[in-house]
Amino acid sequence: MITWNAFAYFVLPTVLLALAGAVCALRRPSTARSRAALWLTAAAMAVYATFVAGLWLSLERPPLRTLGETRLWYSLFMLASGWWVYLRWGYRWILLFSLLVASVFMAINLLKPDLHDQSLMPALQSAWFVPHVTAYMFSYSVFGCAFLLAIGCLSKGNDRLLHSADELVRIGLFFLTFGMLSGCVWAKQAWGNYWSWDPKETWAAATWCAYLMYVHLRLGSSRVAASRLTARGRWACIWLIAAFVLLQMCWYGVNFLPGAADSMHSYAVES
Amino acid sequence: MRIRHCIIPLLLAALQYQWAFGNIEPHRWGFPVNGALSLAFLAGIWVMNNEWGEKEWLRTLRSGRMACTLLACIAVWCVAGGLVPPHAQSRWLSLSGLKEFTTSWPFVTLLVLLLAHLALVTLHRLKHFDCHSDGAFMCVHGGLWLALASGLVGSTAYSDYRAVVNRDESVHFAFDSQGRRHPLGYGLQLADFSIERNETDQSPVQYRASVLVDEQPVDLAVNAPHAVRWDEDLYLASFDTSAAKPRYCIIQVVRQPAKYATLAGITLLMLGVGWTLLGRHGTRRSYKAG
Incomplete structure (x- = not known):
């Protein structure tokens, strides 16, 4: 049986393997992909995914109920997104950065383990539960990579990375929209209305509008990378960072606001 | 411009x-x-x-x-x-x-x-x-x-009402959030109620109600509403938590033509x-x- 007690034994090899992969990627002088980096990171993900699958089996429910459990998925998808970005565009530093972000969430779970009973509360017993939460978690991790690219873009002063961020935002927006719309249909089934402007829904709407605006802002942009970051590109980076801050508010920041107690999504608050 | x-x-x-x-x-x-x-x-x-x-x-x-x-x-x-x-x-x-x-x-x-x-x-x-x-x-x-x-x-x-449905008699009205009474156009009566509880803390894991809608039995549970008309659905919102065998349940009545x-x-x-x-x-x- 794999329980939270075994979490540290899975995190350590995951971080070591992913770190070895990141170092292999960084040692490559050009954008040529390192096979070792790809395999080592894939092995790290496999170890971590084994823990998630084992926890799912031992809990007899998908581990998606609490913030601690969603952090588990986020760190897994963060590694997967970084791996995919490296495979697709060959940015040497992305594996290290995605590992750093994933490690923060692993560390929070290690330092503050969430131990729960084995039952799933009635409102969460729905066929929409798994697709809704996993789509959101995957979009969050993809937006996490886009956020890193925006920071890289601002610090390097050219908009080469911004075109990759555009691709990531399009993919992330697809999953975010699917997560939101599946949530709408589920809300109608469970609570009687598609959208009720619950605090979580309000922040989700703000986040969705922010990323949708980014997509529209970038529609007329040139596909040719400029040597210097244009004013329009700088605004796009700043907006992408702001959208990621909104996403953090929607995910867990909303739990610290006074309205959280009245939220219908309050089962996501840590117990 | x-x-x-x-x-x-x-x-x-x-x-x-x-x-x-x-x-x-x-x-x-x-x-x-x-x-x-x-x-x-x-x-x-x-x-x-x-x-x-x-x-x-x-x-x-x-x-x-x-x-x-x-x-x-x-x-x-x-x-x-x-x-x-x-x-x-x-x-x-x-x-x-x-x-x-x-x-x-x-x-x-x-x-x-x-x-x-x-x-x-x-x-x-x-x-x-x-x-x-x-x-x-x-x-x-x-x-x-x-x-x-x-x-x-x-x-x-859009309208959202609540009706307290008990075992003794059929109710034909529901209340809005302001406490105003609204006729339903049909009767609701609780026929049966079952709760599945967590063994460790006795919290409800799932609960179901069998409700008579104009004498016709209908099963309701969380995430399983019943369409009573094309624009009107019944939801099981809550139940009597003070007794081991609930005497009533709360039915949410939602009218949403769109x-x-x-x-x-x-x-x-x-x-x-x-x-x-x-x-x-x-x-x-x-x-x-x-």
Whole structure:
């Protein structure tokens, strides 16, 4: 049986393997992909995914109920997104950065383990539960990579990375929209209305509008990378960072606001 | 024509309305007012598109910059409204419309502008429609328009009541959040109730009710509502927690005539978003043309 007690034994090899992969990627002088980096990171993900699958089996429910459990998925998808970005565009530093972000969430779970009973509360017993939460978690991790690219873009002063961020935002927006719309249909089934402007829904709407605006802002942009970051590109980076801050508010920041107690999504608050 | 020349006067007018009349009360805009306004809106968009389709101000209204501005304004308004504590008592918050921001004049103005923008870009694209290059665009924008419009107009006809249903007798009315009594048009009576509890802390894992709707047995559970009419659903909301064998349950009665239109909009939007991701075409051409 794999329980939270075994979490540290899975995190350590995951971080070591992913770190070895990141170092292999960084040692490559050009954008040529390192096979070792790809395999080592894939092995790290496999170890971590084994823990998630084992926890799912031992809990007899998908581990998606609490913030601690969603952090588990986020760190897994963060590694997967970084791996995919490296495979697709060959940015040497992305594996290290995605590992750093994933490690923060692993560390929070290690330092503050969430131990729960084995039952799933009635409102969460729905066929929409798994697709809704996993789509959101995957979009969050993809937006996490886009956020890193925006920071890289601002610090390097050219908009080469911004075109990759555009691709990531399009993919992330697809999953975010699917997560939101599946949530709408589920809300109608469970609570009687598609959208009720619950605090979580309000922040989700703000986040969705922010990323949708980014997509529209970038529609007329040139596909040719400029040597210097244009004013329009700088605004796009700043907006992408702001959208990621909104996403953090929607995910867990909303739990610290006074309205959280009245939220219908309050089962996501840590117990 | 600059976008700020269009949006700022409208938002200022909306704020004046907010100061003068307070928040919008959706039920006051119910049928036939909502139907008349919807028809006027659609006719206005149709005339604007046909008569002044190539005018500069209309091109501005359907431009990508307009989409950006409206989305940014809505995001900012949501953030401002989301930061306001739900039970805050401040005259300034009421005057600005940030208290219960979703029914404030500025927010509804922004939503109506977004609906106008979506309708204009959709109609414009319809003129030279080609399924291969325009399909995804039409699904995304048409779907979002349908979902938003049915949500906005449908909210005026939406009602949510609660009925205490017990085993002894059939109830024929329910109460709204203000405590007003509303006739149901059918009878509800509790026939059976079962609770599955967690062995460790005895918290309810799942609960189900068998309810007689005009003597016909109907099973209700969380996430499993029952459609009693085409526009009306029954939900199991709560139950008697004071007794080991519950004597009553709370049934939520939801009337939402626009529910199928919203669902169609959601489906269309989802289809369009998937199509856009896989096809990677459609959006760029429209805004350049617009």
